[in-house]
Amino acid sequence: MNTQKNKYMNPYVAGFLLGLLIIAAYFFAGEGLGSSGGYRDVAIGVINGVSPEYAQANSYTAPHVAAGHAPTHTWLVYELFGVIFGAILSAALYGRLKFVIGKAPHITNKKRLYLALIGGLLWGIGTQLGRGCTSGLVLSGMAVNSLSGYIGLVAIFGFGFIFAFIFKSLWIKKN
Amino acid sequence: MKRREFLIMALLLLGGIIAIFMSDIKPLKHIIGPKQLLHEVNKKGRYISTDEVAKMIMEKDPTLLLIDVRSPEEYKKYTLDGAINIPAEKIMDDSNKDYFDSDVYTVVLFSNGSSLADQSWLRLRSYDYKGNKVMKGGLNEWYRTILNPQKPAGDAMSGKMEKQFLFRKGAQVYFTGATPVAGGAKKAKPAPTGKPIVKRKKKEVTGGCG
Amino acid sequence: MGPLYPQELLNPEYNLLIGALIGIGFGFLLEASGFTNTRKLAGIFYGYDATVIKVFFTAALTGLIGLFILHNMGWIDITLTFYPKTFWIPTLIGGIIMALGFVIGGFCPGTSLSAAVTGKVDAMAFIGGVLLGIFGFIFTYDGLWQSLRTSGKMGKVNIAQWIGIKEGLFIFLFTIIAIVTFVVFQKWQDSWKRKMDDSDIDDLGL
Structure with a gap:
């Protein structure tokens, strides 16, 4: 245990x-x-x-x-x-x-907070432009089979994998 | 896999299989609730005056789409210039959807009075079609104000009323061919033969391979 | 029968109260399944943690199948509910912006709220960012975003009808896709576990 x-x-x-x-x-x-x-x-x-x-x-x-x-x-x-x-x-x-700061161990607290702020900023713009976030646009949209929900799913998670590959160093320590 | 996980998966799979045998969810258009509908019915914002319609016809406003909701027989006898005929009971037919769905046209519904056009408007509005108008007073009002305008009584003719009267006189000439001196309305222009060609709205850009 | 509120079978105060109760359940489940842990959320993109995809797809499928069956049984009329209109261009672009925000910020709006109120300082910074972003969007809307946000208008589009298959069949296919996805991500996660020793796993802070 x-x-x-x-x-x-x-x-x-x-x-x-x-x-x-x-x-x-x-x-x-x-x-x-x-x-x-x-x-x-x-x-x-x-x-x-x-x-x-x-x-x-x-x-x-x-x-x-x-x-x-x-x-x-x-x-x-x-x-x-x-x-x-x-x-x-x-x-x-x-x-x-x-109170904790969630982050990968090799990222400094300051850097993590700045990144969180920037990430939030992008979400603020993205949600208003895209008409909703992962819950309202994607989850609830998928629950009623709306096309918009699936577009959101592909955009957020599909491109998420691409961006995750680019920004791998933010989350995974290089060996 | 744990038992409860297996149970949930099995449940979802069963649901998915059941779903295959169920029918599609049909009317996708949002339906307006009774409360909002009542509110909008009372707002009167849907009305457009005969003067405004006359002006749009005379200016050959390309966005104007006049829809005669009376029966085809009545439509054949007399209608407004360029109007198309969609009888009130056929207004929700799929083939007519494109007229109301577009943001391009100013759709004006009319009948003899206001009520038949109002009913049609209400049916459209309850299925969330926005921006349609009803010609206030219908063709009766059209006759009274445009085809046969009466000079307002008395000397107390305000500037506004005089202007309106002059406009109506002009409109009368336009629509009936009456000479300005010969006050009364002449025989109205015969209805256009056949259904005028109305360009359907271009299909909106759809995503991907749509 | 349902939805109750749009058909005036529920008075507005109770509707808001039920909204708060549903919110409590929502917040509880987000926290309980670990969505307040930014490293767990990021795990979906690197494969070391499959929680997000499991919770997300199970929830979507349960909602989808449940609502579809209830609709067919006449218990709820989905056409009377909030049915999102599709504007494919802004949703695609907005989604890409959100994807970038997800990877950089490590949260999404719902999870960040749950995380911030349970003491995650980074989530508080994230929420500050979201509000700043929304303010920025509103202040620049008329000049910058309006035409883009209303472009690509398709109305209320059902994906099954858009593809041209029966809705029930689509739901079934999606169920299969989801189960395959679960298996794939579970395998991916297991492969991480094999590669790492115990200290590395602790290091992930899951």
């Missing part, structure tokens, strides 16, 4: 339960699971809070602020609140609730 190793749920069981959650989300709310949509709603909420005039004028944010309710009062934002509690609950149960 290796004590250093983290304990995780069986991936197939977790996937199966996650699939049932997708069904539940579609059954109750008519929505798929999503993440980037919630981030977007929060960002639009901030812009609307600072300058409602700008939010009205920008053609990307305008439909969201015209919805008749606060731009953050959406299903996806509430779902993200749930994600926060769910993740903390699980981490507490498995005893993983502590």
Whole structure:
């Protein structure tokens, strides 16, 4: 028994339960699971809070602020609140609730944080352009057989392997 | 492979096999919920006035697509210049999809009054077709305002009303060939013979080998 | 019967509450299956950890088969749900940008949130990046992105109909592809395990 190793749920069981959650989300709310949509709603909420005039004028944010309710009062934002509690609950149960920086050992903390920031930046742009992230676009899209979900799958994972080959040194130490 | 993993795999495989024998999910068009539909019905944004339609016809606006939703018999007797005939009960037919699906046309539905065109609009809207218009008052209004415009009563004719009247007089000349002096409407132009050729919207670029 | 909310069978407050509950399940499963560990996520691309593909494909398949059967039994009408419209050009380009972000940043938006709130500092930096990216996108949308984002419009496209086969057959084929993928990735992962000694495995921090 290796004590250093983290304990995780069986991936197939977790996937199966996650699939049932997708069904539940579609059954109750008519929505798929999503993440980037919630981030977007929060960002639009901030812009609307600072300058409602700008939010009205920008053609990307305008439909969201015209919805008749606060731009953050959406299903996806509430779902993200749930994600926060769910993740903390699980981490507490498995005893993983502590501050760490996840990285390959040969990468410095500073470098890892910069890379995470840049990676996030790319996701911010990519999700808005591509209409969703791995959960909203790909997972939920695939669950209803939408072509967009499969395009997203091929783009994110297919090109992921290409980029992973180029940036191998970020994750795997050279021998 | 652990037993529960095997169980899940077997379950998914069984589901996949069952799925083969099930039918496809057909109407892909999103259907608008009753609440939103009601909201939009009350908004009146779908209406376009006979004056606006007349102006677009006279300017030969290439984006205008007039659709007569009355019966073919009525259509043959009289219709607007360049209008095509899609009877209200056939409006959701697959063959007509291209007219409503495009972002290119300003689709204007009309009937004798407003109600038949309104019904058609509602059916289209409930299947998420956006941007279609209804000619307010229909052909009756068309006759009253364009083919046979009456001078507004009294001396209290505001500038705006006068302008509108002059426009209508001009439109009357355009559509009926009436001389400006001979006030009343002459016989309307006969309906165009046969179905006007309407260019179908070009198919959108599809991905990959589509 | 379903979906309940779009047919007004569920009032808006309960709908949001259910959203939060589903979110709790989502967050729990992400954390419990190890998606908050950036090295586990990166493992999919190098083959030393197959968790991501297992969870991901199992979830997609379960959802796909479940929704399809429920639809056919008349329990849920998928046509009334959020059905993503396909804009193939921006989705492809956006997806490639996301792929780059995935490899460089080591997270995706959902996993980063779970990771950040459970104390992963790198995930907090990642979320800061995501929000900056979204702000940047919004501020430059009208001049830079608008025409690209709305290009390649195909409407609501079902992949089976697009290919031209029966939907059920597509689902079956996808099930087979997924199971083959599981086996391949498991073999890949096992080959890593054989190559490495115990200290190397600990080094991966899985």
